[in-house]
Amino acid sequence: MELQQIVQHVLESRCETQTLEIKAAAEGTPRVYDTLSAFSNQNEGGIILFGIDEQHGFDICGVYDAQDLQKKVHGQCESMTPEIRPAFETMVADGKTIVAAYISGHPMSERPVYRTSKGITEGSYTRIGDADVRMTATELYDIETFKEGRRDDISTSPAAALDALDARKIGRFILNATKERPLLSRRTDDEILSLTGIIRDDRPTLAGMLTLGDYPQRAYPNLCITAIALNATSISPDATGERFLDSKRYEGTIEDMLEGAQSFIAHNSRTKVVIKDGERIDVPEYPETAVREIILNALMHRDYGPYCNGTPVRLTLFSDRLECWNPGGVYGGQNIDDIGYANMPTRNPTLVSLLEIQKIAENRHSGIPVIREEAASRGLRQPEFLDRNGSFLVRFFNENAVPSADDQTTATVNRIGTFARQSAPQSTRQTDDDRHGHVRNNPKTMRHMILRYCHEPRSAKDIAEHFGYNMTYMRKTFIRPMVAQGALARTMPDKPRSKYQRYLAADQHTVL
Numbered sequence: 001m002e003l004q005q006i007v008q009h010v011l012e013s014r015c016e017t018q019t020l021e022i023k024a025a026a027e028g029t030p031r032v033y034d035t036l037s038a039f040s041n042q043n044e045g046g047i048i049l050f051g052i053d054e055q056h057g058f059d060i061c062g063v064y065d066a067q068d069l070q071k072k073v074h075g076q077c078e079s080m081t082p083e084i085r086p087a088f089e090t091m092v093a094d095g096k097t098i099v100a101a102y103i104s105g106h107p108m109s110e111r112p113v114y115r116t117s118k119g120i121t122e123g124s125y126t127r128i129g130d131a132d133v134r135m136t137a138t139e140l141y142d143i144e145t146f147k148e149g150r151r152d153d154i155s156t157s158p159a160a161a162l163d164a165l166d167a168r169k170i171g172r173f174i175l176n177a178t179k180e181r182p183l184l185s186r187r188t189d190d191e192i193l194s195l196t197g198i199i200r201d202d203r204p205t206l207a208g209m210l211t212l213g214d215y216p217q218r219a220y221p222n223l224c225i226t227a228i229a230l231n232a233t234s235i236s237p238d239a240t241g242e243r244f245l246d247s248k249r250y251e252g253t254i255e256d257m258l259e260g261a262q263s264f265i266a267h268n269s270r271t272k273v274v275i276k277d278g279e280r281i282d283v284p285e286y287p288e289t290a291v292r293e294i295i296l297n298a299l300m301h302r303d304y305g306p307y308c309n310g311t312p313v314r315l316t317l318f319s320d321r322l323e324c325w326n327p328g329g330v331y332g333g334q335n336i337d338d339i340g341y342a343n344m345p346t347r348n349p350t351l352v353s354l355l356e357i358q359k360i361a362e363n364r365h366s367g368i369p370v371i372r373e374e375a376a377s378r379g380l381r382q383p384e385f386l387d388r389n390g391s392f393l394v395r396f397f398n399e400n401a402v403p404s405a406d407d408q409t410t411a412t413v414n415r416i417g418t419f420a421r422q423s424a425p426q427s428t429r430q431t432d433d434d435r436h437g438h439v440r441n442n443p444k445t446m447r448h449m450i451l452r453y454c455h456e457p458r459s460a461k462d463i464a465e466h467f468g469y470n471m472t473y474m475r476k477t478f479i480r481p482m483v484a485q486g487a488l489a490r491t492m493p494d495k496p497r498s499k500y501q502r503y504l505a506a507d508q509h510t511v512l
Contacts, residue, residue: 142328453467
């Protein structure tokens, strides 16, 4: 979006957003330290518009002095750790000057961005809707955990001893482990339990308890699933005072909780009968595959750190949707849309590995794409994935759901956020490996990046790994279309499927 379009959108919508802050600045430069921190600490970055007065109906008031304002805002940016490098743009509307400051989101390795004089605890902010909110201890811990490579899934509890593990489950696990991972077949049982992360320092790890424990909640009372069902679209007592149609708590290992939660959804949702080719087919209200992925992802990828291991996963069945909430957002500050395509870090690698051995899960980042595909195959409204304030929420809609009135606004906000990232100077942007969200939202930019990378012959694997994407996705979305357009040339055009095939930019100055 052009700056003129952004200003026009603000004047029409009369609101701030997740990526847009409005400041009057007619009498001087306002303090924007909190907003600078909040925008820098989110992938989307953001735009601060100076010269529009929110307090007076979003009227254009203009800035007192565009040059001095930019100088002083830049001074505030230098007072941040790490320093922020804004990009500025000006325009004139109704004879008055408006200044836009584009703030790029920093990669997780550089967060939190905070006001130096306030320190990390007091000076780090995040954006929630149109508000700048101080980061919680949980959010700060999550950032430090990623940067320092901490592993909460292999932590131990003094309340858990080796006898808390189920001997029968251990036997099955060892058998599966030696089949799945042949190198373990040469090890003793105790060595297998230690090497796979079941035990550590003669105690069962959190991951071990959640996979092989006889009753994990003896050590972690609130690592469970709470589930409620309502005949409404929001949580509130109905006319008779009845709040929930059903309410359950599911404990045990991850396998136990997964099975219990799936049964809860099946019991409290409808099943439609369809006759196809003379056969009766029962069609559940919520696709079983999608439900399983939603619940399993919440249990696998939730935050098990000290600030969150007293918090359960929450499952809520409304009349028009299923919601699943878990503590801990997308790990490592990655974008939700990258899941399933980009190579992404895993918050709980040991836990995921154990679930793979048990054949309960696979760590292929395919959950969200599968959930979306299940909704599309049923003709349902696309699910929503919200990563905000240190938590993750999935909304899966049934056929009773109607399109949200905010859909168009959300799309516009996303375009504004994309524009903020694209407009930042090269020195302030993230590296190619850190900005998958940017290139996914701007395929044109991605194609240009591929052309620059292919100034010498590259294999499809080279291209995919360089940009951190799944090779199948890279071939389908970029390489093949670019070859068809003539932007990329095959080094072996007569053997398109050869394993020695390489791709070269056909014209270094091609503009797609």
